[in-house]
Amino acid sequence: MSVGHVARGFEEAGIPTVSVFVRAFRHVAEVMKLPRTVITQHPMGRPLGGPGDPQRQRTVIEAALGLFDSATAGGTVVEIGDTWRPGAVNP
Amino acid sequence: MTDIESDAAETLEEFKNSFSYGARSDLTFKFLKSLSPEDAGEFFRQLLGEVGRSLDHGEVGPIHQLVFDWQVRGYEKSGRSHEYDTAPFVAPAKPVSASKVGVLTSSGHFPAWDDPNPFGIENMTQVEAEARISEFMRDTPALSAIPIDIDSGDLRVRHGGYDVRSVSRDPEVAFPLQTLIALEAEGVIGELSSPMYSFTGATSQGRLRRQALPGWIDRLKGDGIDVLLLVPV
Secondary structure, three states: OHHHHHHHHHHHOOOOEEEEEEHHHHHHHHHOOOOEEEEEEOOOOOOOOOOOOHHHHHHHHHHHHHHHHHOOOOOEEEEEEEEOOOOOOOO | OOOOOOOOOOOHHHHHHOOOOOOOOOOOOHHHHHOOHHHHHHHHHHHHHHHHHHHHHOOOHHHHHHHHHHHHHHOOOOOOOOOOOOOOOOOOOOOHHHOEEEEEEOEOEEEHHHOOOHHHOOOOOHHHHHHOHHHHOOOOOOOEEEOOOOOHHHEEEOOOOOOOHHHHHOHHHOOOHHHHHHHHHOOOOOEEOOOEEEOEOOOOHHHHHHHHHHHHHHHHHHOOOOEEEEEOO
């Protein structure tokens, strides 16, 4: 919820935002009508990817940044289908 | 009721709730408190089934998927009280490849030299933060500014609302500093704004909106950002 309020506040103040949520909180992004949201299939507390998994982390960030160029209306939600995978043991 | 040492027989209700800030607190599994005793029992039945199967095939993926699926189920009723009718939207003035990108996460990161010292407590531990979760939920959040040239050894995290084990091993799990530095070098973004920002997302929603957020907006506008990347946990 916290980031939802932050996203709405910045967007209303003229700063475009994109938020990365884990799947467990997709409904929060939807009921709060956030401007742009990327959803990952990751466990809570691990929104961008596993520790020591820079490839997945980059994929998620690029998907989020891409919404700045592609989204045409508020409430845009894009779900990344890649399932969770553990990162390297010693990142 | 969370006292494991109690003489009274523990009910399944008490057992499942003890994973949420109780005697068995484990924030990856605090969702159990949101499940009915029957559903919690079903979760454990399925979990043990997958653990048993993994003894032979050695794959932990099905166990991870099971935890993920039940987390989704456990949180499905959360956060629905903050419902809005319309979505704000402003189109970026330029492509992201030419934009100055700001970052704000609710992961609870801060620089070692600027600990927000919640409730005036110096060097609060993660354990103490979890024990004080109710106080955090009533408090005004503090914004931590983290310069993008911070030494990795100076980046700290503390947050009583989620399992910080992953971000403690690799901040990029929720605080994408090196990821964005690389994307800036490759021209995917125009510029990464410094500092990046973080706060403890377990906080009073009213105080966040009314007391903290207006100042945060002014501050990041002062940084000259064009767009803002947000990472909740």
